[in-house]
Amino acid sequence: xxxxxxxxxxxxxxxxxxxxxxxxxxxxxxxxxxxxxxxxxxxxxxxxxxxxxxxxxxxxxxxxxxxxxxxxxxxxxxxxxxxxxxxxxxxxxxxxxxxxxxxxxxxxxxxxxxxxxxxxxxxxxxxxxxxxxxxxxxxxxxxxxxxxxxxxxxxxxxxxxxxxxxxxxxxxxxxxxxxxxxxxxxxxxxxxxxxxxxxxxxxxxxxxxxxxxxxxxxxxxxxxxxxxxxxxxxxxxxxxxxxxxxxxxxxxxxxxxxxxxxxxxxxxxxxxxxxxxxxxxxxxxxxxxxxxxxxxxxxxxxxxxxxxxx
Amino acid sequence: xxxxxxxxxxxxxxxxxxxxxxxxxxxxxxxxxxxxxxxxxxxxxxxxxxxxxxxxxxxxxxxxxxxxxxxxxxxxxxxxxxxxxxxxxxxxxxxxxxxxxxxxxxxxxxxxxxxxxxxxxxxxxxxxxxxxxxxxxxxxxxxxxxxxxxxxxxxxxxxxxxxxxxxxxxxxxxxxxxxxxxxxxxxxxxxxxxxxxxxxxxxxxxxxxxxxxxxxxxxxxxxxxxxxxxxxxxxxxxxxxxxxxxxxxxxxxxxxxxxxxxxxxxxxxxxxxxxxxxxxxxxxxxxxxxxxxxxxxxxxxx
Numbered sequence: 001x002x003x004x005x006x007x008x009x010x011x012x013x014x015x016x017x018x019x020x021x022x023x024x025x026x027x028x029x030x031x032x033x034x035x036x037x038x039x040x041x042x043x044x045x046x047x048x049x050x051x052x053x054x055x056x057x058x059x060x061x062x063x064x065x066x067x068x069x070x071x072x073x074x075x076x077x078x079x080x081x082x083x084x085x086x087x088x089x090x091x092x093x094x095x096x097x098x099x100x101x102x103x104x105x106x107x108x109x110x111x112x113x114x115x116x117x118x119x120x121x122x123x124x125x126x127x128x129x130x131x132x133x134x135x136x137x138x139x140x141x142x143x144x145x146x147x148x149x150x151x152x153x154x155x156x157x158x159x160x161x162x163x164x165x166x167x168x169x170x171x172x173x174x175x176x177x178x179x180x181x182x183x184x185x186x187x188x189x190x191x192x193x194x195x196x197x198x199x200x201x202x203x204x205x206x207x208x209x210x211x212x213x214x215x216x217x218x219x220x221x222x223x224x225x226x227x228x229x230x231x232x233x234x235x236x237x238x239x240x241x242x243x244x245x246x247x248x249x250x251x252x253x254x255x256x257x258x259x260x261x262x263x264x265x266x267x268x269x270x271x272x273x274x275x276x277x278x279x280x281x282x283x284x285x286x287x288x289x290x291x292x293x294x295x296x297x298x299x300x301x302x303x304x305x306x307x308x309x310x
Numbered sequence: 311x312x313x314x315x316x317x318x319x320x321x322x323x324x325x326x327x328x329x330x331x332x333x334x335x336x337x338x339x340x341x342x343x344x345x346x347x348x349x350x351x352x353x354x355x356x357x358x359x360x361x362x363x364x365x366x367x368x369x370x371x372x373x374x375x376x377x378x379x380x381x382x383x384x385x386x387x388x389x390x391x392x393x394x395x396x397x398x399x400x401x402x403x404x405x406x407x408x409x410x411x412x413x414x415x416x417x418x419x420x421x422x423x424x425x426x427x428x429x430x431x432x433x434x435x436x437x438x439x440x441x442x443x444x445x446x447x448x449x450x451x452x453x454x455x456x457x458x459x460x461x462x463x464x465x466x467x468x469x470x471x472x473x474x475x476x477x478x479x480x481x482x483x484x485x486x487x488x489x490x491x492x493x494x495x496x497x498x499x500x501x502x503x504x505x506x507x508x509x510x511x512x513x514x515x516x517x518x519x520x521x522x523x524x525x526x527x528x529x530x531x532x533x534x535x536x537x538x539x540x541x542x543x544x545x546x547x548x549x550x551x552x553x554x555x556x557x558x559x560x561x562x563x564x565x566x567x568x569x570x571x572x573x574x575x576x577x578x579x580x581x582x583x584x585x586x587x588x589x590x591x592x593x594x595x596x597x598x599x600x601x602x603x604x605x606x607x608x609x610x611x612x
Contacts, residue, residue: 058413114597121344121413122596125546129589136586242421249414278435281425288418293403296411 006171013167021160032159036227038267039162040220043169045247045263046256047216050173052245053253054182055209056189061111061127062217063240064134065104067233069218071144073100074153074225082154093156097165097222104218105211107134112210116203131241139233149232150225157227165223169216174256176212185209189254239281246284249291252298261300315454316573322460323529324568325467329522330545331552331560332474333515339491339555340511343409346416347396348519349542350423351389353535355520356440356527357433358385363441378443382524386517393516394509402505427535437532443524463525470518471561478557483510491555544571547592553605562604567591 027035048062076096084092107130115126138144145151176182187195188202196202225231243266251262273280291298330352337345362381370377400419404412428435447458478484486507489497498504526541527533548567552559567588574587595602 056410058410114593133586133589278425278428285418285422289415292411292415
């Protein structure tokens, strides 16, 4: 249950993020970048958790939505933002993030409407294919820099933006799932047929989860673009989607706190794991298999209801 | 006769898709889930042939027909064993679990095989040239050019399809497969050993994937651990196109997809988006005929 102080905690979290952000020049550059990555991954993981964890729909295209948001936001900034006066830049950044998110949400709608009427297995393949198609489109489109991608994007993502939006994501997803309306997501997750018999329209809930999840993934993509300052189509491949899926599974599907913890841990250990090279993905694959067999509810879910594993 | 040429090329590619699609559709028929690792079994089939080829060449001489046959049979046997093993270790413990769990595990198994094989100690990530198993010749017939390998693929696919039909429709094991696919619980009450049927299905499907993998490798510039992903996805789409769980449907879907892709690849302007065509077909079929071309719409019973 979302407690009464939720709104207050949200405002406090944003305030802290912004205040800390003012002092970010004093932090070690490397740690600051890792912290921003943590924030972006929290947004990605929490938004996928709405789709995969709460609603039980397996999407392998989260990196695709991220790519849509990232490319659109970066393009807007490059066209309007770079020449704008200093005071207008945060507004343009906000607008770029929002438009990126909305376009990603529309992409989510376009993918979701045909495939969500069907079983989960199809969805996995369609979303996988969608991610690939997005990559091919950006790779061939001259407007988006073709194979080189977009470069010289201003580095506007700060700790404040990152954690502020992460807090908003957690708040929105939390409020949504814990509202009367949001009980529908969990009902669809637990038993689609029973939910339908209770007068809940499973397709509408699934599409809603998909669109909202895609929106936040798009916003995260925008933040990512303005953090790395370059975008290339290769950065949003299937493996990126798998990274996010692993965060959600490790944290426990439907367990927001666990998913946030998993996003933080996996981002922080990312650098040491990079030394493993290709073995990193072998480790990820083993994590997936072993968790599914022994702890399908994730590492951080304790004594939860039976349905948590579904 | 340009279009006739495209048609033959498409049929050769499509019959490879059909062989892979049979594996997907059979496993789907008995277990109701997509075996994502199927595309990696295909890759393992090609690599088995790659490592067997020099040894067989030493015994039977270079590019001999009997050597090629032995390679194909051995690779099929190896892959059948791998397929059975995957089911035993990864899927069987999860059989009574929610479908999402099994689906995620299947992706995990697929990634595990791919990245383990990419490691330098196993196959390595670099593309390796696939050995010529058979002498190749260009055949000319009524103005159509065709590689002898492609003709062989077509003929062999036809033979394997008939064999599959025979196994499923005319043998005791085939009857057991159909029974499990129809209703697992009732079949098990009638004395069908469900575990054995499922193992057999995985073995048979994986053997077909190995054969398809070898043929695919013959046409491809080389082999590498991720080579199975693209044909695997295409074959899955072919299975959905024909009606998943339906054997003739898988064959039809494979052939159709192969022809459509080849023809589209020949149209200027469309050819850039060749990779997207298969997915566009999938989305169209899911909207207009989710049960597939030959499948019957199933009413979900509660």
